[in-house]
Amino acid sequence: MSITKNLITIKETIPEGVTLVVVSKTKTVDAIMEAYATGQRIFGENKIQEMTEKMEKLPKDILWHMIGHVQRNKVKYMASYVHLIHGVDTLKLLQEIDKQAKKQQRIINCLLQVHIAEEATKFGMDEEELRTLATSGVLDELTNIKVLGLMGMATYTENEEQIRREFKHLKRLFETIRGRLPGISELSMGMSADYTIAIEEGSTMVRIGSAIFGARN
Numbered sequence: 001m002s003i004t005k006n007l008i009t010i011k012e013t014i015p016e017g018v019t020l021v022v023v024s025k026t027k028t029v030d031a032i033m034e035a036y037a038t039g040q041r042i043f044g045e046n047k048i049q050e051m052t053e054k055m056e057k058l059p060k061d062i063l064w065h066m067i068g069h070v071q072r073n074k075v076k077y078m079a080s081y082v083h084l085i086h087g088v089d090t091l092k093l094l095q096e097i098d099k100q101a102k103k104q105q106r107i108i109n110c111l112l113q114v115h116i117a118e119e120a121t122k123f124g125m126d127e128e129e130l131r132t133l134a135t136s137g138v139l140d141e142l143t144n145i146k147v148l149g150l151m152g153m154a155t156y157t158e159n160e161e162q163i164r165r166e167f168k169h170l171k172r173l174f175e176t177i178r179g180r181l182p183g184i185s186e187l188s189m190g191m192s193a194d195y196t197i198a199i200e201e202g203s204t205m206v207r208i209g210s211a212i213f214g215a216r217n
């Protein structure tokens with residue numbers, strides 16, 4: 001079992017048109033470089049400080065995705081380089097990202113995180129909040145962010161039917177909200193344990209860590 005082998009095997013199972021985000025949280029720069037050597041350029045981290053430290057040490061053509069929960073007061077630390085923020089779940093956070101992006105004279109790509117799991121612990125907007133945000137026109141005022149799509153996490157369970165149901169639900173929501181936000185094209189769903197189901201249900205972006213690097217401590 002090696003990072004290279006795992007990565008190549010997984011890439012073979014991912015259809016064209018689905019983006020692989022290699023989730024490197026807690027992993028070393030050496031481990032990331034092993035994945036980089038296979039041609040992988042998109043990496044996901046869930047802590048801004050850790051991501052920034054790695055960004056400074058690693059090749060500049062890496063596209064860094066923030067996949068974790070983002071605190072508003074920390075957006076400024078990644079605003080100069082982050083490529084896509086997956087976990088945006090409040091208007092206030094979007095406004096802060098817009099403000100920091102303006103300072104950097106950049107446009108920052110975002111995904112709106114939707115709560116689809118039964119578990120109460122996971123972050124994300126509910127359907128109502130998403131609809132309100134999409135229809136209110138407030139997004140038009142945020143000139144330095146670009147909403148590319150939606151992101152969601154299924155319940156952590158062995159019950160495949162439940163996982164599938166939750167992904168189907170997010171996909172339906174994506175199609176509905178697309179009527180209001182015609183520019184959206186990305187649906188980030190699926191991790192090591194459930195990415196094949198997510199792809200079957202319409203994912204365009206999978207976030208995979210442990211299936212490549214092995215279990216985290």
Ligand SMILES: *Cc1c(COP(=O)(O)O)cnc(C)c1O
Pocket residue numbers: 023025046067068153190191192193207208209210211
């Ligand atoms: C850690 C994490 C992943 C990757 O999880 P694995 O099970 O290791 O593939 C994906 N998405 C988010 C939001 C994460 O925090």
